[in-house]
Amino acid sequence: MDESRKARQPKKPDNNELWSWIVIALLFAFAWPVGLIVLFAKLSDSNKRKKNRAGAQQTIITAEPEDAATAAAAPTAAEKKKSDSAAQSKKRKSSITRTPKISDSNANVLRNIGLVVTVIGAIILLNALGDNLFFLEYGNWRAFLEYTFWPMGITAGGLGLLLGSHWMRRRLRRYAKYQAIAGKKPTVTISQLAAAADVSPRRVENDLEQMVQKGFWGKEAYLDLGRGVLVRTFEAAEGLEPAQKETQPAPAEAERAVICSLDADSPVEPDYFERVREFFAARTEREAGAAVIGFRHRAGESAEQESAIRAYERYLDRYAEKLTRAGSPYGFRTVGSAFAVRASTYVRCGGMRVRTAGEDFYFLQAAAKVAPMGRMDEVLVHPSPRCSERVPFGTGRSVRSILEGGTLREIPDEAFDGLRELLRWASDPVRLASVSEVPDRARAFLEREGFFEIWPKVLRNTPPREEARAAAFHRWFDGLRTLRYLHFLAGWR
Secondary structure (H helix, E strand, O other), rough: OHHHHHHHOOOOOOHHHHHHHHHHHHHHHHHHHHHHHHHHHHHHHHOOOOOOOOOOOOOOOOEEEEEEEEHOOHHHHHHHHEEEEEEHHHHHHHHHHHOOOOHHHHHHHHHHHHHHHHHHHHHHHHHHHHHHHHHHOOOOOOHHHHEEEHHHHHHHHHHHHHHHHHHHHHHHHHHHHHHHHHHHOOEEEEEHHHHHHHHHHHHHHHHHHHHHHHHOOOOOEEEEEEOEEEEEOOOHHHHHHHHHHHHHOHHHHHOOEEEEEEOOOOOOOOOHHHHHHHHHHOOOOOOOOOEEEEOOOOOOOOOHHHHHHHHHHHHHHHHHHHHHHHOOOOOOOOOOOOEEEHHHHHHHHOOOOOOOOOOOHHHHHHHHOOOOOEEEEEEOOOOEEEEEEEOOEEEEEHHHHHHOOOOOOOOOHHHHHHHHHHHHOOHHHHHHHHHHHOOOHHHHHHHHHHHHHHHHHHHHOOOOOHHHHHHHHHHHHHHHHHHHHHHHHOOOO
């Protein structure tokens, strides 16, 4: 079998899955409490990705320049070679991206064995119960359980096999749905599959890793966790960004459209909209996908309220400034009435989340992960300084707290020094490739956040470029995780 035929066919289903369920059934038959523990362990671990994926590969794409002398000597041959190469590439690409058929034979075998074992176990168990009920009359539970233990194990083992077959069928149905959605497309995003299949992105990511490992997508496929994309061919990897734009076409009007976020009681300056339009017209999405806008709250209704709202503004300014000095890309103020975003960026980051509070904070950090965050200080928004208890935190709650004699708890400078140390380490691509030199102060926090488990997988699916690795790190170490790290360094729980 040649390489092209090997690329067409997915690997045979891994029989280890079937045998693992059979072993669980045997444990149920001979020591069913142990089998029960192993069963729960397997089901709870089914959503966790394996730490060491066998046969993990890094693909290096190279291009060989055409021999100029040969091309000049025989242009027709070169053109024919180029044409043949293009035809072969197209044929190969089509074969690789062809959707393979997923077999549920293992699930059928498991179900049939489970049915037989369950029926046999149930018959033996009923007979054992009938023969040993007299032990209960004398209160001898130990003897009763001793004589019914083995039949209960057989029955439980059969039920375990049936549960395993059901679990396998559900997973295979998801696999088939993913492949139907992907069709012959060379790339497809995790978010697209999650939305179309109506499952969580985390579940899709786990399933895709299993499918890639088992060869369901072909030998060239890999999962780009940094971009959240399944890449099926080498050619698709070379033109990944254009391919992604093709999968999510948008009219020219949508590309130029800008969404302004305002509150009903937040007046703006007369040239606000014109300034926003000019800002985004002068920049591409690669330069600014969104922008935070300057603001100054309206005057307070009393001297006390005026003092409180200015104290809160200074508090926000200091936090953003300290983040920026520490080297964080999330050093911007997140006020819901003072930002604007391109419609295309809004779609790419998943839109505004529905939350009881802090929806502006979560949205802006999500937008910053897909496009740079700009800053507009030449125009101002004037939010209300009103007190409020509608949400558990934010402007209204902070102003009320100050008026009632409270203070705004500021993170100490030492914590920002620790953040600067961590981000300086993360800026070195050599250190990012090896987590052995993580700063001591950060190690406990990163362990708690699961960094040492996820980061090797991110590296395997991220191009070995400095900027790509840095971007992947900051997508993981986002604004919320930055805040949690600062609280950790400050000793706040």
